[in-house]
Amino acid sequence: MTAVGFDGVERRGLMFVLSSPSGAGKTTLSRMLIERTPGLKMSVSATTRPMRPGEVDGRDYFFVAKPKFEAMAGQGELLEWATVFDNRYGTPRAPVETALTAGQDVLFDIDWQGTQQLREKASTDVVSVFILPPSAADLEKRLHTRAQDSDEVIRGRMDRASHELSHWAEYDYIIVNQNVDEAFAEVQSILKAERLKRVRRTGLTEFVRGLQRQLEK
Ligand SMILES: Nc1ncnc2c1ncn2[C@@H]1O[C@H](COP(=O)(O)OP(=O)(O)OP(=O)(O)O)[C@@H](O)[C@H]1O
Ligand SMILES: Nc1nc2c(ncn2[C@@H]2O[C@H](COP(=O)(O)O)[C@@H](O)[C@H]2O)c(=O)[nH]1
Numbered sequence: 001m002t003a004v005g006f007d008g009v010e011r012r013g014l015m016f017v018l019s020s021p022s023g024a025g026k027t028t029l030s031r032m033l034i035e036r037t038p039g040l041k042m043s044v045s046a047t048t049r050p051m052r053p054g055e056v057d058g059r060d061y062f063f064v065a066k067p068k069f070e071a072m073a074g075q076g077e078l079l080e081w082a083t084v085f086d087n088r089y090g091t092p093r094a095p096v097e098t099a100l101t102a103g104q105d106v107l108f109d110i111d112w113q114g115t116q117q118l119r120e121k122a123s124t125d126v127v128s129v130f131i132l133p134p135s136a137a138d139l140e141k142r143l144h145t146r147a148q149d150s151d152e153v154i155r156g157r158m159d160r161a162s163h164e165l166s167h168w169a170e171y172d173y174i175i176v177n178q179n180v181d182e183a184f185a186e187v188q189s190i191l192k193a194e195r196l197k198r199v200r201r202t203g204l205t206e207f208v209r210g211l212q213r214q215l216e217k
Helices: 026-036 066-074 093-101 110-127 134-144 149-166 179-195 204-216
Strands: 002-004 010-012 015-019 038-041 078-084 087-092 105-109 127-132 174-178
Touching: 002 093, 015 026, 015 087, 015 110, 015 179, 026 038, 026 105, 066 078, 066 087, 078 110, 087 110, 093 105, 093 179, 105 110, 110 127, 127 179, 134 149, 174 179
Parallel strands: 015 105, 015 127, 038 105, 127 174
Antiparallel strands: 002 010, 078 087
16 A cells, blocks of 8 residues: 655555545546546445436446445455445455555445544554535535435435535545535545645655765765
């Protein structure tokens, strides 16, 4: 799990997690982060939920039937998994381990249950961000504007939102996504700062020793 920072100092790769009630903006912010952040790879989850219009298998999710999902979970192929809105969602283990080994950080768009499981497995390498909507009315409007779920599904997600919100205090950082560009700048600055954290920068001792050798010549 060693990455090299842009300053050439080795560091441990990190698992950057975004969670929120459905519709608060995780997918939007994740896409912006992936497009604009070198060294960051998206974890593509497996799910049993039906594909939405415009979604692509293998890009947005791996869409699988329930028996296949159960087999993946049973064979230890998932790093974490949970039931969300009556569907199963889980993180395939191999691509995450490959990315971290190759020195990349990994971005997760997962719920609080999955975040708890990742924390149990690798707490020091997990950085978690909870995204809040500015208001309940905004949340509902966003779900309708996205226009990808039926009214019944949207009602179900609004009904679950308060319970999802109740996990906010388990997260390292909290962002209110009012203006998407501002929220993006905030998420980006969290990632930048976390990449510089001393505890992750395993190459610092050697780097500083090298500086000292130069100074003492
Ligand atoms: N700051 C914002 N202002 C207005 N609309 C926004 C903002 N952020 C995101 N949206 C819009 O809200 C809708 C929901 O956003 P998004 O799909 O990113 O939410 P999500 O948290 O990933 O939801 P889910 O958990 O259901 O996948 C989208 O149509 C998106 O374009
Ligand atoms: N624990 C996990 N939660 C996941 C995963 N992939 C997505 N999710 C969460 O599910 C809901 C609903 O997503 P949607 O795409 O159907 O709107 C949302 O909160 C996601 O964060 C996962 O692999 N594990």
